[in-house]
Amino acid sequence: MAELLKVDADRLWSTLAASAKIGTHKTGLRRLALSDEDKAMRDQFVAWARQSDYAVKVDKIGNIYVRREGSDPSLPPVVMGSHLDTTIEGGRFDGILGVLGGLEVLRSLDDAGIETKRAIEVIDFTDEEGSRFSMSMVGSLTYTGATELEDVYELTDKDGKKLGDELERIGYKGDEPLGERTFDAFIELHIEQAPELDEENLDIGLIVGSYNIRGYRVMFEGETAHIGPTPMDRRHNALTGAGYMIGKVNDIGLKYAATNGKTTCAKIDVWPNIYGILPSEVELTIDYRHADMETLAQMKAELDAALVESCTRAQVTSRITKTWKFGDDGFDPELCDMMRAIVPGITERHKEMLGQAGHDAYSMASFGVPTVMIFTPCIDGITHNTAEDVDWERTIPGLNLMLNLVEQRANRPAP
Ligand SMILES: [Zn+2]
Incomplete structure (x- = not known):
């Protein structure tokens, strides 16, 4: 078996630590969608992407696409993504690990000098949490056309501020069209948000479907x-x-x-x-x-x-x-098989599960994108709470799984 790639755990930890300084609230985060804190985090994410020469695009609902080009730019990209916004009493990892972990995957490929056939992208989806405008998964659902862009712009927060105006105010009302991209695959890594993996002393949940x-x-x-x-x-x-x-x-x-x-x-x-x-x-x-x-x-x-x-x-x-x-649209059998093939080389401590929370991945799956998720444990299952925490040693295996899955998928032969 070929040697598996590894992410730089220390670098990712310091990236997450920098994120934890933006919108710090108690021991966690309050980074509501389209707030000044969300803007600061988005700016930081974009700055990191530009430092590595990745292309950055923003669509009409404010989703940010960071792209590491492939050797054949005509092929659809392999995409990772989640969200950088948090709830009103949020943690440092929910959503954030999936986006900044995606960035770490790109950086790790750079370190290893690996060129991939397909481009690899990381998306920060706008307002996944719904804590401010009373609709969750705003970015992914609007992208797929499940909700109308004009309706979404009109959503208001408790102070009567409109989502569309706030998007413009923070400078993230982009011009990339919605619903027109093609994705070779979508992979979302997320903390489990339940105590199962933690209590069973497992490091990775292979999410093969949903409730x-x-x-x-x-x-x-x-x-x-x-x-x-x-x-x-x-x-x-x-x-x-x-x-x-x-x-x-x-x-x-x-x-x-x-x-x-x-x-x-x-x-x-x-x-x-x-x-x-x-x-x-x-x-x-x-x-x-x-x-x-x-x-x-x-x-x-x-x-x-x-x-x-x-x-x-x-x-x-x-x-x-x-x-x-x-949650009705199942995850992609081929991606599930790829995960099953890679995971034994990373850890024995894994199991297959069904997702129980709403995630941007479900929007992508319902849009017909081959999709899969990876869960990493969170301590006592505590989430949507400033006390949300992870055991770093037990988080890295999931990131290594994502890195290898993305690399293999991006380099598979063109159909
Ligand atoms: Zn989340």
């Missing part, structure tokens, strides 16, 4: 009234309907927990949200996930029944205002 993920928004509709004089039996409190539902949603998740089913309510908007008035409108977001499609349908049937019961009990009505799904 089926569904979400929807329910609008509960009642009537405003005075909270004092209005008799209990004559109330149409939309918040009460949502309240009953929130409890039931969690109960359904608990019922399916043994097979790792998940249900979540994490966002609610109440109107008029005033102490003395019964709320007439409440919008609630419901998310449910399972690896097995039949079980997922069963969970949905129970959620539907729970919604009817909740509304009846609260004397309110409801309607679904938006639905979404992702």
Whole structure:
């Protein structure tokens, strides 16, 4: 077997340390999309790319493409990517490891003097986290056309600032068109964001597919009234309907927990949200996930029944205002096989898994790009939290897997 390539772990650590100084918050990061901190990080990423003579392009939604040219520029590139933005209480690795790890892959190929047939690119996707404009995976979903660019520009943050204006303000409203690139492959390395790898003392998760993920928004509709004089039996409190539902949603998740089913309510908007008035409108977001499609349908049937019961009990009505799904498009079998072939040369401590969180990789997969993901462990599975941390020794094997996968893919014979 040919000698496997290795990334420069120390250099990558200092790259991550520099990133951790931009938007530092407690022991982690607060680098909300299109904020001054996001701009500073983007500028740093672009500066690093230019130092190594990589080409930099920015598209209309602000995704940044860093390209190390191949010997045949006519072939579609092999692409790595993730996100440099964080949540409001974010960690130093979520998303960031995938982008800066991608940069390290390019640098390691330079060090080794390796020219690849296909170009290799690294993408920083705009606003993956959705912590500011209430939509996640903005960059990848807009790129693929799953959402309209003009609609996305109109999204506002809590201060009423528009996403499009903020993109322009920080200087990252680029002119590269969306949806027109061809990708030979897309590879996203990400921390696991769950405790499985850490607890099982494994270093790499080969992500060969995803949970089926569904979400929807329910609008509960009642009537405003005075909270004092209005008799209990004559109330149409939309918040009460949502309240009953929130409890039931969690109960359904608990019922399916043994097979790792998940249900979540994490966002609610109440109107008029005033102490003395019964709320007439409440919008609630419901998310449910399972690896097995039949079980997922069963969970949905129970959620539907729970919604009817909740509304009846609260004397309110409801309607679904938006639905979404992702994770159904499987990952590429050929890329999975390439990972399986490389990984034994790196570590014995690996296993195959299904992804459970939303990632830009799913947007790429649904766009028809051959896609795969690599997970590295994070300590106790803590993430979306400033205490997010990794064991560096156990992170590097995943990066070495990405390096070798990218190199082999980029050098495979042209079809
Ligand atoms: Zn992430």
